[in-house]
Amino acid sequence: MTRGRLLWPLVALGALIVLNIAVEPSFVELRIQDGHLFGSMVDILRNGAPTLLIAVGMTLVIATRGIDLSVGAVAAIAGAIACTYISGGGNAATAVLLALSVCVLLGLWNGFLVSVLGIQPIIATLVLMTAGRGGAMLLTEGQIVTVKDPLYRQIGSGFLVLPIAILISLAVLTAVALITRRTALGMLIEAVGINPKAGELAGVRSRTIIWTVYVFAGLCAGVAGLMISSNVNAADANNAGLWIEMDAILAVVIGGTSLAGGRYSLAGTMLGALVIQTLTTTVYTIGVPTNVTLIFKAVVVIAVCLLQSPRTTRMLRARRKTAVPTSRSQEVAAG
Amino acid sequence: MTDSSAPTGTPVVEMRDISVEFPGVKALSGVDFRLLPGEVHALMGENGAGKSTLIKALTGVHPPTTGVIHLHGEPIAFDAPGQAQDAGISTVYQEVNLLPNLSVAENILLGREPRRLGHIDGRAMRARAKELLTRVGLSIDPGSLLGSHPIAVQQLVAIARALVVDARVLVLDEPTSSLDADEVAELFRIVRVLRDDGVAILFVSHFLDQVYEIADRMTVLRNGSLVGEYLPSEMNHIELVAAMLGRELGVLEEVQRRSEARAPGTAPLLTAVALGRTGAIAPVDLEIHAGEVVGLAGLLGSGRTELARMLFGADRAHTGTLTFDGREHRPRGPRAMIAQGVAFCSEDRKAEGVVADLSIRDNLVLALQAARGWARPIPRRTSDALVREYIEKLDIRPADPDAIMSTLSGGNQQKVLLARWLVTKPRLLILDEPTRGIDIGAKAHIQKVVADLAGEGMAVLFISAELEEVVRVSDRVVVLRDRHKVAELTGQDVSVDKIMSVIAAPSDNHTAAVAS
Incomplete structure (x- = not known):
C-alpha cells in the first residue's frame, strides 16, 4: 500500500528531473571541489533541508490528527534570537542553544493549548503563527540583523562532502524513523491519531504523546530557522521561513500521510519534500515567468494529489484489472 | 428449502443469484432473496454470513459482481446509495451513521432540506423533522445537537431519517441492538404501522425473540450462501439457530449448564x-x-x-x-x-x-x-x-x-x-x-x-x-x-x-x- 502511495510522487520527481535535464543538461553534473560536492542537485538538497526537517516534525503532528501552522514563525524567531545574540558579541554555540531552548518552549506552548486545553490544533497554532513573527520583529527591531560568524555559518552553508544542513535533516529523519518504528512510539502515535478515545481507555498517554510531538515540531522548526538564517548570514524576521509551513504540510500530504491522522510515512515525507524543493528549483531553471511561478507550482502539486486520490487509484485499477486480474488482491495482501 | 406457503402478491424486490466478491474473499455466492410488500422479512445468519453484504448489494453500496435485482419487476443496477434511496429503498444501518455535530433536524433532512428562495428554510425543516420524530415516538427538540442524545435516541433519529423519502422498502440492519425493551416495543409499533401501509421491511436482528415477535418470513444465510426461506411457524428457535450455525448446539448448552455459583x-x-x-x-x-x-x-x-x-x-x-x-x-x-x-x-x-x-x-x-x-x-x-x-x-x-x-x-x-x-x-x-x-x-x-x-x-x-x-x-x-x-x-x-x-x-x- 505504501508502495502504491509513493508511486506518483516518485513519478513526479522523476519527471521534474527529466524536465530540468532537457532544459539544462548540466543539471545532473556533479563536481568535487575542495572536498565539497557541487551541482544543481546538491543545491536542491541544501535548499530543501529546512523544509524536510520541518516536514519531519509536521509528519508526527499530523499523525496525531493535528497540524502546526506556527513552524514558519518559530523558524524566524530561532534565526532572530541567534543572530541578535551573535551580533551582540555572543558566541555561536550559546546562540544556537538559546534559540533552540526558546523553540522548545514555544513547542510546549502549542502542545499545552492542544493537549491540555483541547483547543483545535489549527487555531492553537495560528496564535503563534501570527504572534511569533511579530515577536521576531520585536527582537530584531524591524531590521535585518547580519552576522559574520564562521562557526554559525557552517549550519546553513558548511560542507562535509555534502551540505551540513541536509546531513542534519537526514540524521533527524533517520533518528525519528528508528525511534518511532523500533519502539512502540510510532504505533501509539498512530493509535492516538486514529481513535484518541480508544487510546485513552486502553491506557495510552495520549496527552503526553500529543504534547511531545508539538515540542518536537517546534525544535525541528528552530533548527530549520537556524539553517535559513545561517545560509544568508542574517535574520530577516519578515521573510525567513515564510510559507514554509505550507511547503511542509504539502510535503507530508504528497508523501501519503493523511491529514485525518493515523498512518504516517517518513519515507513519503522525504520524497514529498524533495518534490517540493525540486519544483521550486525547476521554476527557476526552466525560466517560468515570476508572475506565474505560484500557479505553476500549484498545478504540479494538484496533479500529484489527484493522481494519489483513492478515486483515481480505483479508476486506474479498474482499467488494469481487465489485463491483470490478480493485481488487486496482491495489493491488499501487501497493504 | 421449504417453501410451503404460497407468497401473496408479487415481490417488491427480487434478487436472483447474487454474488459479491471482495479482493480475496467471496462474500456472497449465488444468493436468492425476495421481499414482498407489507411483510417484515427477517434476514438471519451469523456474523460474516453475508447479511450486511446482501443489504449493501441491494442498496447500491457494493453492487453485486453477478446476479440481477428486480425492483417492482424492473431490473435495476444502483451504483450509489443515493440512487437506491431515490428509488424508495431506505436503510438504517447497524452502527449509527449520522453526524453528531449537526442538529437532529439537519440529520433527518440532510440532502433533502426544504428550501425557500434557494436557501434552507430552517423553520420548515424543524417542523418537518418534528413531524417525523413524532412518527417514531420521540419528543426531543429538533434543533438540539444529535451528539447530545444517547445512542438509543440517535438510532430512532436514524429511523426517522429513513422515513423522509416515501420508502417502499425499509431496511433495518440491527436497529434494536442499542435499544431497551420499551424502545423496542415502540419501534415495533412503528414497524407494524409501516408494514400495514404496505412497506416491505427487511429486518436484521440477533435477538431471536424479536425476530419471532415481528417477522412474517425469514431467510437464513450461512457463509455467504443461502440456507433457505422459512415461515416463523415452520421453525422453532432451536431449529433456526441450528440452520444459522450449521452445527449442533453444544456451545449454547455448555454455557447454560455452567456450574452453580462459585463461593x-x-x-x-x-x-x-x-x-x-x-x-x-x-x-x-x-x-x-x-x-x-x-x-x-x-x-x-x-x-x-x-x-x-x-x-x-x-x-x-x-x-x-x-x-x-x-x-x-x-x-x-x-x-x-x-x-x-x-x-x-x-x-x-x-x-x-x-x-x-x-x-x-x-x-x-x-x-x-x-x-x-x-x-x-x-x-x-x-x-x-x-x-x-x-x-x-x-x-x-x-x-x-x-x-x-x-x-x-x-x-x-x-x-x-x-x-x-x-x-x-x-x-x-x-x-x-x-x-x-x-x-x-x-x-x-x-x-x-x-x-x-x-x-x-x-x-x-x-x-x-x-x-x-x-x-x-x-x-x-x-x-x-x-x-x-x-x-x-x-x-x-x-x-x-x-x-x-x-x-x-x-x-x-x-x-x-x-x-x-
Missing part, C-alpha cells in the same frame, strides 16, 4: 463505598470478589455504563471511596486502574474501542503496550505468539494478524477488543455490553470465555441489556434504576423474572431513566 473468596477484590458522581450515578456500595461474575442490569440510562466508567477511573468519582486489593484509590484516569489490573471494554466499540486503520496485531497489543510504555516495545516474537494464541482461542476471523481492523465484522472486532484486555492478564474485567450486535455463535463464545475466566479466578463485572444473558453468566446481579442501585440479587433470585420485577417496581417513573 466468593474471603476478602473482596474491589470495594466501593458510597461511590458516586454528580449527574451520572448516585452513591453506590459494591463489592466484587475474585472468581466471581457480577452482573449489572438495568434499563438504558439507568447508570450502568456510568458506574463502570467510574470504577475504571475513566470518569472521576465525586463522592465515596474505592478500595482495590486492600488499597484505597482515587483514580485520575484509566492508567491508574489499569496498573492495578482493571480492564474495561467499552459499550461503544466503534468510538471507544476499535482503532480502525491499524492491524489486528496492533489493536490486540495496544493496552499491553501502553502499560509497558513506548520505549519497551513488545518483541515481535512475543506479540506473534500472543496474537496467534488469541486468534485461535477466540476464533477471530480472518486469522491474519496483519488484517486491518476496519475490515473485520463487528463480532470479530469485539473479540479482538476482548483479547486486548485479556493479554494484560487483568484481575477485574469490566465488560460493557460485550455481545451487543454480534451473532449468536460469537455471543455464546464470549459468554463461555467469561465463565472460564471467572473459573480461573478473574473477577468480572458483566453489563448487558439482555437479561437472559446477565442471568446466564452472573453469580450475583446488581440492579440499577434511575441512576440508583436498587437491589442486589443472589442465588435463586438471579432470574429474569426477578430482575424485571425489581426494575419495574415503581413503574410510574422508570421511563424517566430513558431520557438521560
Whole structure:
C-alpha cells in the first residue's frame, strides 16, 4: 500500500528531473571541489533541508490528527534570537542553544493549548503563527540583523562532502524513523491519531504523546530557522521561513500521510519534500515567468494529489484489472 | 428449502443469484432473496454470513459482481446509495451513521432540506423533522445537537431519517441492538404501522425473540450462501439457530449448564463505598470478589455504563471511596486502574474501542503496550505468539494478524477488543455490553470465555441489556434504576423474572431513566 502511495510522487520527481535535464543538461553534473560536492542537485538538497526537517516534525503532528501552522514563525524567531545574540558579541554555540531552548518552549506552548486545553490544533497554532513573527520583529527591531560568524555559518552553508544542513535533516529523519518504528512510539502515535478515545481507555498517554510531538515540531522548526538564517548570514524576521509551513504540510500530504491522522510515512515525507524543493528549483531553471511561478507550482502539486486520490487509484485499477486480474488482491495482501 | 406457503402478491424486490466478491474473499455466492410488500422479512445468519453484504448489494453500496435485482419487476443496477434511496429503498444501518455535530433536524433532512428562495428554510425543516420524530415516538427538540442524545435516541433519529423519502422498502440492519425493551416495543409499533401501509421491511436482528415477535418470513444465510426461506411457524428457535450455525448446539448448552455459583473468596477484590458522581450515578456500595461474575442490569440510562466508567477511573468519582486489593484509590484516569489490573471494554466499540486503520496485531497489543510504555516495545516474537494464541482461542476471523481492523465484522472486532484486555492478564474485567450486535455463535463464545475466566479466578463485572444473558453468566446481579442501585440479587433470585420485577417496581417513573 505504501508502495502504491509513493508511486506518483516518485513519478513526479522523476519527471521534474527529466524536465530540468532537457532544459539544462548540466543539471545532473556533479563536481568535487575542495572536498565539497557541487551541482544543481546538491543545491536542491541544501535548499530543501529546512523544509524536510520541518516536514519531519509536521509528519508526527499530523499523525496525531493535528497540524502546526506556527513552524514558519518559530523558524524566524530561532534565526532572530541567534543572530541578535551573535551580533551582540555572543558566541555561536550559546546562540544556537538559546534559540533552540526558546523553540522548545514555544513547542510546549502549542502542545499545552492542544493537549491540555483541547483547543483545535489549527487555531492553537495560528496564535503563534501570527504572534511569533511579530515577536521576531520585536527582537530584531524591524531590521535585518547580519552576522559574520564562521562557526554559525557552517549550519546553513558548511560542507562535509555534502551540505551540513541536509546531513542534519537526514540524521533527524533517520533518528525519528528508528525511534518511532523500533519502539512502540510510532504505533501509539498512530493509535492516538486514529481513535484518541480508544487510546485513552486502553491506557495510552495520549496527552503526553500529543504534547511531545508539538515540542518536537517546534525544535525541528528552530533548527530549520537556524539553517535559513545561517545560509544568508542574517535574520530577516519578515521573510525567513515564510510559507514554509505550507511547503511542509504539502510535503507530508504528497508523501501519503493523511491529514485525518493515523498512518504516517517518513519515507513519503522525504520524497514529498524533495518534490517540493525540486519544483521550486525547476521554476527557476526552466525560466517560468515570476508572475506565474505560484500557479505553476500549484498545478504540479494538484496533479500529484489527484493522481494519489483513492478515486483515481480505483479508476486506474479498474482499467488494469481487465489485463491483470490478480493485481488487486496482491495489493491488499501487501497493504 | 421449504417453501410451503404460497407468497401473496408479487415481490417488491427480487434478487436472483447474487454474488459479491471482495479482493480475496467471496462474500456472497449465488444468493436468492425476495421481499414482498407489507411483510417484515427477517434476514438471519451469523456474523460474516453475508447479511450486511446482501443489504449493501441491494442498496447500491457494493453492487453485486453477478446476479440481477428486480425492483417492482424492473431490473435495476444502483451504483450509489443515493440512487437506491431515490428509488424508495431506505436503510438504517447497524452502527449509527449520522453526524453528531449537526442538529437532529439537519440529520433527518440532510440532502433533502426544504428550501425557500434557494436557501434552507430552517423553520420548515424543524417542523418537518418534528413531524417525523413524532412518527417514531420521540419528543426531543429538533434543533438540539444529535451528539447530545444517547445512542438509543440517535438510532430512532436514524429511523426517522429513513422515513423522509416515501420508502417502499425499509431496511433495518440491527436497529434494536442499542435499544431497551420499551424502545423496542415502540419501534415495533412503528414497524407494524409501516408494514400495514404496505412497506416491505427487511429486518436484521440477533435477538431471536424479536425476530419471532415481528417477522412474517425469514431467510437464513450461512457463509455467504443461502440456507433457505422459512415461515416463523415452520421453525422453532432451536431449529433456526441450528440452520444459522450449521452445527449442533453444544456451545449454547455448555454455557447454560455452567456450574452453580462459585463461593466468593474471603476478602473482596474491589470495594466501593458510597461511590458516586454528580449527574451520572448516585452513591453506590459494591463489592466484587475474585472468581466471581457480577452482573449489572438495568434499563438504558439507568447508570450502568456510568458506574463502570467510574470504577475504571475513566470518569472521576465525586463522592465515596474505592478500595482495590486492600488499597484505597482515587483514580485520575484509566492508567491508574489499569496498573492495578482493571480492564474495561467499552459499550461503544466503534468510538471507544476499535482503532480502525491499524492491524489486528496492533489493536490486540495496544493496552499491553501502553502499560509497558513506548520505549519497551513488545518483541515481535512475543506479540506473534500472543496474537496467534488469541486468534485461535477466540476464533477471530480472518486469522491474519496483519488484517486491518476496519475490515473485520463487528463480532470479530469485539473479540479482538476482548483479547486486548485479556493479554494484560487483568484481575477485574469490566465488560460493557460485550455481545451487543454480534451473532449468536460469537455471543455464546464470549459468554463461555467469561465463565472460564471467572473459573480461573478473574473477577468480572458483566453489563448487558439482555437479561437472559446477565442471568446466564452472573453469580450475583446488581440492579440499577434511575441512576440508583436498587437491589442486589443472589442465588435463586438471579432470574429474569426477578430482575424485571425489581426494575419495574415503581413503574410510574422508570421511563424517566430513558431520557438521560
